[in-house]
Amino acid sequence: MVDGSRQYVSTFIAGFGEMVSDALKQKLANVVVETLLDGLILYRSTSPVGDVQKLRFANNSFLSLRAETHPTIDRVEPIVRRLFERADLAPAATVTAAKQVRTFRVIISKENATVAVDPALLAGVEKKIAHQLKLTVRRALPDVEFWFLLRREGLCFFGVRMTALGKQRTRKYAPGELRQELCHLLCLLSEPSGKDVVLDPFCGSGALVLERLHNFPVRHILAGDEDPTLVATLQRKLARQRNVTVAQWDARALMTVAASSVDKIITDPPWGFFKGETIDFALFYTEMLAEFARVLKPGGLAVILVGRKDEFAQALAALAGRFEPLKEYHVLVSGKKAAVYKLRRLT
Ligand SMILES: C[S@@+](CC[C@H](N)C(=O)[O-])C[C@H]1O[C@@H](n2cnc3c(N)ncnc32)[C@H](O)[C@@H]1O
Structure with missing residues (x-):
């Protein structure tokens, strides 16, 4: 691991893994690819959050606060609990300190679909994020999202999404217009x-x-x-x-x-x-x-x-x-x- 590096996750159009991996190495400093899955890459880089936010070929990018591999993702709650317990929330402040960021929500995604968890578990996660990062929960149209993402291949991470912060709206496309x-x-x-x-x-x-x-x-x-x-x-x-x-x-x-x-x-x-x-x-x-x-x-x-x-x-x-x-x-x-x-x- 290079000193001062951060762990990031970017999602991208399935099928372009090799190209995305090469492009990251061109655009960011000291990139070490840790896991490359179809449509998702986990990597470390010494580049700041702002440089990762500017990547135009990524669908979404996250600052990872904890990543683990699990032999199975059948049971979501123990994985969420474990990721959260072991995560260091402090680095998330580099994303959430932006002045347009005041509200947040937590998303739990398993195999690319959002899933619900025990409300008490969710409330505990929200309470700690709110307290430590001085944010307010807002489940509809928040300024920032914290994701627990569990992939079929066993890769699981907890991170803060760095794209579409605050009032940035997702871009609208004309019919047939390429993204x-x-x-x-x-x-x-x-x-x-x-x-x-x-x-x-x-x-x-x-x-x-x-x-x-x-x-x-x-x-x-x-x-x-x-x-x-x-x-x-x-x-x-x-x-x-x-x-x-x-x-x-x-x-x-x-x-x-x-x-x-x-x-x-x-x-x-x-x-x-x-x-x-x-x-x-x-x-x-x-x-x-x-x-x-x-x-x-x-x-x-x-x-x-x-x-x-x-x-x-x-x-x-x-x-x-x-x-x-x-x-x-x-x-x-x-x-x-x-x-x-x-x-x-x-x-
Ligand atoms: C798939 S769309 C391209 C969409 C474009 N990449 C975008 O992001 O908006 C194909 C385009 O080819 C045009 N087209 C179809 N047949 C054509 C032809 N023989 N010569 C030139 N343009 C043609 C259509 O009018 C359409 O705009």
Whole structure:
């Protein structure tokens, strides 16, 4: 253990464990990963709470006050009792001392579902937290949450949640808009560089474009969609950005994009769930990949989130020789099975 390190837990989109582990080591100091589960990582770092709160690829992050492994989590109450008895509450003050934090609640989660415990046990936990950290219990919309989280694999921790403190509300998303955490991971996967010309040919609301523009260096971003309303909205939003061009187009025929002019494609093609879409996905993906091969520079990267893995595999086979598949991640997006492919354009 590095002196002065704290123990943290971050949750993330299932399927991205390896990437999240690498990203933590890039963003935080002296990271030691203690346990990596699907969608959850327990680690130590000497970085302060504020740096962990800023991680854009984590769904939630916690300062851990006690973590243990149990052979079974069938009986919740003895585990909660034991974690609490052995926890040191004092470090939680680094989170709860923020001036917007006055009220709290306790959440007990077993296998990703909230569970109830003996009211006397809960009351005892609440009383001690309230007294020691000078907070007031508020079970609806509190400023901060203390979590007991028990995972099927046996990892159990008690910690204070560091995300969405005080009046910070959880962000609202438009239908089909990708969440910030996923956009950030897809951008990271594209190995961002300030020299990049980046293309998102299915930009929709522009979530990927905005994430790349505001959180990574970039030379120019080309974005477009076939839907004129979405295009007009994004054009308005980005009117002052000189290094972003937004156009209406069919992504299978990008007339305004020159051959071999793009360094990175980061995109989320249609999934077939909206507007009664009836798409021959194998054909659609094949035409799309052929166009991506034309506009990408040799060696350029494409990071593509797809909802139809089988049809994408067929399209990739049809384009064999144009792309080298580098990575494939199987992920869950809004409860739906999906995959992320990272491809390199061959010369
Ligand atoms: C899954 S959504 C992308 C959502 C986007 N990532 C976001 O966060 O808002 C796919 C988008 O592709 C667009 N689209 C469908 N077919 C297209 C085509 N042939 N060419 C360009 N855009 C197309 C749809 O209008 C939709 O906005």
